[in-house]
Amino acid sequence: MADSSSTGPDPSTGPDASTGLSSLRDYARPALRLVQWEEPKRSGAAFFLSVTVLVSVATLSVISVVSYLLLTCLCCTITFRVYKAVIQAVQKSDDGHPFRALLERDVELTQDSVRQFSDQTRVYLNRFLLQTRRLLLVQDLVDSLKFAGVMWILTYIGAVFNGLTLLILADLTAFTAPLLYQKNKTQVDQLLEKAQQKLDLALLRTDFPAPSRSSNQSEPSQ
Template identity: 60%
Template structure:
């Protein structure tokens, strides 16, 4: 019983270190994603963009089951061919290099419970925010914001009539990999145009709000 108080600081420090390592791993993942879309390493970004476009275009023309099956089949063909080739080379040269994928097989790719908890906590924060915003907009706590949502949904009905979900994903993928490059080259011009657009939008919203009757202008639930 006397040893339990002394062991609690060690356990708390280990928990804090594991949570900090999980947080750092998530930050590293986010940083890697930003590096890809910002084309910091052109070869990796080109490979990621090409693979994502290939998968999305394949899903647009084929079923998801077919795309997954073809991808796994192609991966197996490459890995099996390389394994057989290396085995033949090792047999001819009488070398003892072992499995060609040994380093990858020995790498730890398991997801720690701390990472799952951190992801769950972050997802819970976003879920709570989404539920609160949905209730606020759908129950018309703020009339102007609810009208904005109605306008956006009305525009989305036309977008949905023209594009399907996969097409929107393809466009989003293209925009994600091209917008950072364009922004880096035209940063000053884009910032100026965005500021002008934001100012005009705020002025338009203010004019519309001023034309609303006083009883419904920016009404909120007490």
């Protein structure tokens, strides 16, 4: 009798998964450009804004942070709108609304974009459910033990850091690590190469231990 678990395609390795991965790469490219500081002004603004929001959420409530952000945005836009109106009145020009280009931009969600997003979400959700079931129900004992070890380590990390602190550290690392790597690429590559060589040597010694002397080997004659 055939194993029922082997019948049917795996949703996590089908064509939908490959499509989802390609779409994920498309969405990740702008983020990669930001953290790699290809456009310093945008990267600096994104870095400052992300750190400010995370630190604010860590010290204030989410409602307060959102309210302050919207109030700050409104203060900037209203001030700029009044300033342009005064300039147009003084110069007697008819430039129109200063945010006309942004107001005329199409920001509505189309059915195709919503459908594509829902399909990608379904792919990743199915993959998460399959992996969770496989680990919790011990389909593979080694993987489940590794997962238990990771969860045990996370309990100690959670006792020292909370989620927002980890997000702040991750945000700082994401924006600073690529910049430091670009400035010290030669030294970092040399250190990584040495570490890789030592790791390969250690794995080689582990895979091929030195042969032990056989217990039934005859003793040398006296």
